[in-house]
Amino acid sequence: MDSQHRSPEYSSLLLAGPRAGPLKQAHARLVVTGHGHSLPLITKLATLAVAAGAAPYAHLVATSHPAPDAFLFSSLTRAAAHRSLPRAALAFYRRLLSAALPFSSFTFTAVAKACADLSALRTGKAIHAHSLLLGFGSDRFVLTSLVVLYSKCGQLAVARSLFDAIRDRSVVAWNAMISGYEQNGLAERGIEVYKEMQVAEAVPDSMTFVATLSACAQAGALDLGREVERRIVSERMDMSVFLGSALVNMYARCGVVDKAREWFDMLQERNVVTWTSMIAGYGMHGHGHEAIKLFRLMRREGPPPNHVTFIAVLSACAHAGLVTEGRDAFACMRRVYGLVPRVEHYCSMVDMFGRAGLLDEAMQFVHDYIPGEPGPEVWTAILGACKMHKNFNLGVEVAERLIALEPENPSYHVLLSNIYALSGKMHHVEKVRNTMIKRRLKKQIGFSLIELGGTSHLFRMGEKSHRQTREIYQYLEELVHRITAAGYMPETESVLHELEEEEREGALRYHSEKLAVAYGLMMSSGSTTPIRVIKNLRICGDCHLAIKFMSAVENREIIVRDKHRFHHFKDGKCSCCFSNLNSTKTDHGVPLLISHNGASGDYPDCTDLAYQKEVTDGAAVIDCALQVTKDGSSIDLKDVSTVVTSQFASLAVVIEDIKHVAEVYTLNFNWEDIANNLKSNRPPRKS
């Protein structure tokens, strides 16, 4: 609008835009016309160069200026962070430091994002401390960027404490916190934040819904997913490709494939993620043919598939026994799309041959296609096939190879003992067991969840803490009698030491998934809605068989989502086994609400302890640095020590963190004085 007020030089820069070639021409013009030292022009030039991806050139332009100012380097820092050039952003930030130029909060948001992109926790902490030293400790933009930083580095407790410290939280801050939990596998906590947001009457935007739907997908929280969908529709939100994909993904991963497809068809815009989510949804539920059909359509009229698409396609083929289709897909991956297969693709292929009983082909594939020495993932896939098709000699060989590769990994010992158990060599099973005990190797603990009437019920093997324990066990006993009468035979030997499974002899009938399913059936007899259970590990072979029978004798659809996929049990069959896949009908109607926590949540493990420690340390750093005066030149030692000694446990951490800031950013403090002062002001120990 005011282009007539701008100099021709400035206009020529704008005209060049974020393109390296034209920018260099404009640069030449600046030099020739004598504007080569104009800071505003050089700033615009260098910033555009960063936007063009030419960070080294921008760096050269900026540093060759005789008197660069703060505006120049902070603009460059921002531009680089924005273009996801984190290393360049940090380099420009260091220029500001070494030139002793002033900082603004804008610089910190940029450089925090750069650290987040790099997952650089140590540098990120130093930048955090530095921002505190300069008095930006309560800037809501800086705090939000730090929430993202600590989330990306897996430090959720620190992220949360910073989030809590934000006064007047913006929707961006809420979104960052929801997505932070979700990305770290703590979907339940993300959902809690979404609910807190409602209570706080903060206004959500489309990113809020995208993040929340992802959390729902991860947690299997179908009811909340539907609620979010209703809001999206009733508020007439713009259906961006992000939002659309999030909806497809939510429905697909919650097991409502038809609804996922409805959205998929309805969307105006579909990209590779939308297509991949839908294909993966089909594959996960055993609809291999649908997956392939959609993949073919994608090849004809969709965006080019990528690595993730091929993982979905190959896994769908493996589970549906579509060997020819899988082979074709694998072949076109590199030839047509130039994608180099990764270990996941190799594993899916091996798994595919293995499941189809083509063990020789699997071995041949490993030999012909996998470059170098195959990794443990590939051997594990081979082993799965050996187990399935009872090839004990090869199985033992492979398991021993795996143990040699990673002696401390408990799951390989479990696999070996499974093979021995299946082949009836019980004395070998005992030997492996003893080895595990001697080396203190423990299996992961499994649990299953079912949500009824808005309350989530968690079961571990042999769980006795539920208030209806007696009824549940009684119900399960009766159920086992009935399925036994129908022909069920416990897979005793294999279950005795099942893969990644709850163990303890004689307790196989009380595996967590059996308890959860029994509870669901008991509490809803007479109903026709499917039973939905989520398990954190893979379902065990015996439970798989038992639940097939349960679906028949109870005439109920039972859906179990395990670590890898969905199992739709109906009429004595499961959707995951292509050999008995006759009915491919998906669920419909209102299912029992299921909730699930991916990692810690209510489930007692060591995570919460770790959280406690983080909170203390993080709070101490913040409190301490807040006591430091704004220009960073002097510290009131008394104030610092008062605060820090109240957080006595984390004294060392505080000193270390601030020291690190000083080293990197050449701030001159007298560390010995500070340390001594802090120590002498320690509170008396409790007697």
Place this chain on the structure above:
DNA sequence: CTAGGGTTAG
């Protein structure tokens, strides 16, 4: 003569 921040899908 110079901008303007932090958050999204498999």
